[in-house]
Amino acid sequence: MSFQIQYSYAEQFAEAIQPIVASAQPSPASDPQWLAFNQQLATELGIPACWQMTTQGLQLYAGNQLPDCLKPTALGYAGHQFGHFVPRLGDGRALLLAELATPAGTIIDVQLKGSGPTPFSRSGDGRAPLGPVLREFLVSEAMHSMGIATTRALAAVSTGDWVYREQALPGAVLTRVASSHLRVGTAQYIASFNDDALTQQFADYVLARHYPECANSAHPYQALYSAVIERQAALIAQWMSVGFIHGVMNTDNMTLSGETIDYGPCAFMEHYDPNAVFSAIDRAGRYAYKNQPAIALWNLARLGEAWLPLMASDSQQAVRCATELVQQFPRCYEQHYYALMGAKIGITDIQPDDRDLIDQLLQIMAEQQLDYTNTLRWLANGELATETTLRAWQQRWLQRLSHQPLPLTAVYAAMNQRNPAVIPRNHWVQAAISQTLESGELTVFNDLMTVLRTPYAMPTTAPQYTQPATAEQRVSKTFCGT
Known part of the structure; x- marks a missing residue:
């Protein structure tokens, strides 16, 4: 399939597009310069x-000169921000430039972020500081290289203008x-119009774009909700x-596609600490590392509320149905999490008792403030720990591995494909920005970007x-950059 521009939002929503999509134009940049191009x-x-990396491309990604075929729009959404609903x-x-049909036949959104105010700016300047742009470029591409579903960074340009x-x-x-910029908050925004037909129209679009396999279900909207829950549990x-x-797991920062989005005050933990919080705006620790699964469940419950009219014709039955579906999340999350963690320590056939082995290692890491990434990587070196507690755990772990058919050399090699050697550590991201x-100069940024592309x-x-x-x-x- 050749490259082409589509306008699926407009085509799907037709006359109903006005409540959720607003036309806008980017504000020109006075002196755009390339920072990075993917x-x-x-x-x-x-x-x-x-x-691509041409003069014309620079003017496009700065928002200065858009081809006539592009019709930028801003998308409306609501959201619970730190638990408080903003309608x-x-x-x-941000402005959605277009939806593109790629050579692989998929539809993707291309969006400018930091290109000036839109009808949804609420008196904000709509601009982005350089630091958060570089952070999102580095971290989102690192996540992609690790195989984690995420938005991607195509280009970054400086504007020559000051942001205050x-x-x-x-x-x-x-x-x-x-894949799209549709969020839990988008569903909440549409639900606020109290128009069941519009809610169904939106759900039909999400289903067609991201979950076509649900269309043939006996209850397609229940299947859709369940599929969103599954993808978020995996993510x-x-x-x-x-x-x-x-750092900011608000409902407007959770996609319906199951991609990581909005890398604001994000961070990677170094020494293992379940209570780790880095976001300067998360003063109460609502979005601390250990709280992320529970917050995802909370956000998904808000999605269920927005989609209640689709669950069943009877309101009480709809509540029961949505509740039963969202209660799948903890079990689904734990299955994904322990399967991943088992693979990280070389266990391919995860058993119930292995969860305790994983939890014990994490407890040791927390007590001894061990570096999370490097400790998991170190296990595949075949070295014996000198510290008593870790050595005792290591012996139990090696005994567990001996029950698998693969030799240790093969297990260690597989572990090195599951445990990154390089993550975007906070101090190096900050060094690149500084x-x-x-x-x-972009020397640190470029060097860091190079190693992050092959994290294993x-x-x-x-x-x-x-x-x-x-x-x-x-x-x-x-x-955050706002």
């Missing part, structure tokens, strides 16, 4: 050569790619398995990227 992704998506949020600093937050900061625009399990902390802000390979020429932060390097707080 050539691999551009090739995969079939982006025309003129829209109208929407793309306040606590202080004046250089501005930038990120071009983000996603959160992946987050937890690599020590990722999203260097660019202070000197305009040990970077022999750049071992510093595998090392935890020293006390002086430690980044304890991360910040």
